[in-house]
C-alpha cells in the first residue's frame with residue numbers, strides 16, 4: 001500500500017477505491033471484451049487493491065451513485081445498441097441520399113446585411129412541406145473509402161498518423177443537418193433549396209458522442225468508414241438525429257462493426273425569426289417506438305441534468321466533504337510550502353488557449369459559424385491539451401452533452417480556453433477529462449460572450465503519471481462536474497459492453 005493511500009482519509013479513500021474498482025476500469029490497456037472486437041480503455045488498474053480499498057468497495061461512497069440521470073442514460077444506450085439493426089433496415093429502404101458537400105451561406109457575405117430572404121422566381125412553385133414523416137425518410141449515409149482514395153486519406157489523417165477525429169465531428173454535424181433537412185423537406189427536394197421555404201436548421205446541442213472501438217485497425221491501417229444517421233425523435237420545432245460510424249464490411253459474410261455513436265439536436269428556425277414547425281414523426285414498428293421513447297426520455301434527462309448542474313445548485317454534502325478532504329490532504333501543495341510534487345499539476349497549468357478570427361467562409365445559411373467547424377477547432381485544442389498533460393498519444397473516448405446556446409458571429413474573435421478538469425488520483429489510470437470553454441469577443445467593443453463548453457474524455461496510451469488539482473472554487477466545481485460526467489461515461493460504456 002502506498003503512503004499516499006494510507007494517508008488519505010475515509011471519504012476520499014472510499015471514492016478513490018470505488019474509482020479503482022469500477023468494472024469498466026479493470027480492463028487492461030489493450031483490452032478485449034468478451035466479444036472479439038478490441039474495446040477502448042477508460043482506464044486500467046494493474047496495481048493490486050489493498051484490503052482497506054476492498055473493504056471500501058463493499059461500502060462505496062454514494063457520491064458516484066446517487067444521480068438518477070446516469071441511470072436513464074444507461075437504459076437508453078442499451079436500447080440504442082439493440083436497435084442498431086434499425087439503421088441497417090432504414091438504409092436498405094432509403095432511396096437516393098445524395099448530399100451537397102456543405103450548406104453554406106448564400107451570396108456574397110455582407111456584414112451589415114442579414115441573411116437574405118430568397119424570393120421565388122416568377123412561376124416557380126414549391127411542393128408543399130410534409131406534415132408527417134417516418135424515420136426512414138430522413139436516412140443519410142456517407143462512406144469514407146480510405147482504402148481506395150488516397151486524397152481522402154490525405155484529408156483525414158493527421159500529422160501524428162491518426163484519423164482526425166475533429167474532422168469527423170465536423171462531418172457528423174453536417175450529416176445530422178442533412179438528416180434533419182431531409183426530414184423537414186419534401187421527398188426528393190434538394191437540401192440546397194431549403195432556404196426557399198423560409199426556414200433553416202441549426203445545431204442546438206450534441207447530446208453525446210461515444211467512441212466504442214479504436215478508429216485504427218490493429219495493423220495501423222485506417223478502416224473504410226460509413227457515417228449514417230436518421231431522425232429518432234421530434235418535438236414541434238426540433239429534431240433529434242441519431243448517428244453512427246461503422247466499418248464497411250469487405251464481404252457479404254462480414255458484419256459491420258460500430259465505432260462511434262452520437263446524438264444531435266437540431267432546432268428549426270424561421271428565416272423571419274422564431275420557431276418553424278417540423279413534421280410530426282410517425283413511428284413504424286416496435287423498434288422505432290423504442291427509439292422514439294428513448295428520445296423523449298433523453299429530453300427529460302437533459303432538463304433534469306440542467307437543474308442539478310453545479311452552476312445552479314451547490315455540491316452535495318458528500319462532494320463538499322470530498323473537496324475538503326482533498327484540501328486537507330494536499331495542504332502542502334495548497335499552502336505552497338513545498339515545490340509542487342512531480343505527480344501533481346495545478347489545473348491552471350494544464351491550460352491551452354487559442355484565438356482565431358471567424359471568417360465568412362465557415363458560415364451557414366444564417367450567416368453564423370457552423371457548429372461542426374467549432375467542434376473541430378475545440379476538439380483539436382482539447383486534443384493538444386490532453387497530449388501535453390499525459391505526455392503521450394491519446395485517444396478520444398467521449399464528448400459529453402454540448403449546448404450551442406449562442407451563435408458565433410462572423411467577424412468575431414473565437415477564444416478557446418482548454419484545461420484538464422479531472423484525472424483519477426490513485427491507481428494506474430489512462431482516462432481523464434478535458435473541458436474547452438469557447439467565447440467570442442467583439443473586436444471593436446471587446447465584449448466577450450461564452451458560447452459553448454465542450455467536455456471530452458480522453459485515454460492516454462501510457463498510464464498517467466500525474467494528476468490534476470483544482471485551486472480556485474470555480475476549478476473545484478469543474479473538478480466535481482467532470483467526475484459526475486465520468487460516472488455517466490462509465491455507465492454508458494458498461495451498457496454498451498453488456499448489450500446483446
Ligand SMILES: CCCCCCCCCCCCCCCC(=O)SCCNC(=O)CCNC(=O)[C@H](O)C(C)(C)COP(=O)(O)OP(=O)(O)OC[C@H]1O[C@@H](n2cnc3c(N)ncnc32)[C@H](O)[C@@H]1OP(=O)(O)O
Pocket residue numbers: 099100101102103142170171172173174175176177178181191201202203204205235236237238265266267268269275364368369370371372403404405406407408
Ligand atoms: C460530410 C457530410 C456531408 C453532408 C453534407 C450535407 C450538408 C447539408 C446539411 C448541412 C447542414 C448543416 C447544419 C449545421 C447547422 C449549424 O452548424 S448551426 C451553427 C451552430 N448552432 C448555433 O449557432 C445555434 C445557436 N443557438 C441558437 O440559435 C439558439 O440557442 C437555439 C438553438 C435556436 C434555441 O433558441 P431558443 O430561444 O432557446 O429557442 P426555443 O424557442 O426555446 O427552442 C426552440 C426549439 O429547440 C429546442 N431546443 C432548444 N435548445 C435545445 C437543446 N439544447 N437540445 C434540444 N432541443 C433544444 C426546444 O425544445 C424547442 O423545441 P420545441 O419545444 O419548439 O419543439
